[in-house]
Amino acid sequence: MNYKDTSDEDLVVAVNGDSMEAFEELYDRYWSKLYLAAQKRIHSNEHAEEMVQDFFTHLWFNRKKLVLKKNFSTYAFTAIRYQVLNFIDKENVRRNYMDHLSANVASFDNSTEETVFLHNLHESIEREVNRLPEKCRMVFNLSRNAQKNNKEIADEMDISEKTVEKHLTKAIKRLRVSLNDALFLIVLLLLR
Numbered sequence: 001m002n003y004k005d006t007s008d009e010d011l012v013v014a015v016n017g018d019s020m021e022a023f024e025e026l027y028d029r030y031w032s033k034l035y036l037a038a039q040k041r042i043h044s045n046e047h048a049e050e051m052v053q054d055f056f057t058h059l060w061f062n063r064k065k066l067v068l069k070k071n072f073s074t075y076a077f078t079a080i081r082y083q084v085l086n087f088i089d090k091e092n093v094r095r096n097y098m099d100h101l102s103a104n105v106a107s108f109d110n111s112t113e114e115t116v117f118l119h120n121l122h123e124s125i126e127r128e129v130n131r132l133p134e135k136c137r138m139v140f141n142l143s144r145n146a147q148k149n150n151k152e153i154a155d156e157m158d159i160s161e162k163t164v165e166k167h168l169t170k171a172i173k174r175l176r177v178s179l180n181d182a183l184f185l186i187v188l189l190l191l192r
Helices: 008-016 020-042 045-061 072-105 111-130 134-144 150-157 161-179 181-191
Strands: none
Touching: 008 020, 008 072, 020 045, 020 072, 045 072, 045 161, 111 134, 111 161, 134 150, 134 161, 150 161
16 A cells, blocks of 8 residues: 555555555655654764664553544654653763763773773674674774765765665664673764
């Protein structure tokens, strides 16, 4: 069935009935808009992508329970706004912790421990990256190691930018789960 001319509300009803085509239509209609809304507030492409992917993943897995009191657009943008606010709160906590940590680190020298830790961390990252599916691993390495943007990666690999975004989101999620949240923050700092 072609859902191009279907209203958002009818698409939501179809998604409630397990229609992947209706879900894909909502995804296509709102992915870029939601991404831009998040990215404008947090100024991070990767985190904005992750927020939108999380929203759509949550939407699909909870499709049977989805009952909208307002229109889908309001629902979607409100969900992203809450994710942005949570992200900002977490970043403030992380920044305060890092400021506190850096203020206290100056008081003692543990360079040998840091070197060993960083070496072990690097090995763990490499091991987890190597466990990613081949294309996902290639996209991740081009993004993080070769410092290429999504468009450059898409052109080089002859895939769409959305596919690049999906691979990056998948890689980041798998690394976060594998390396734990606390370690994940350190990984992101080291990979930048």
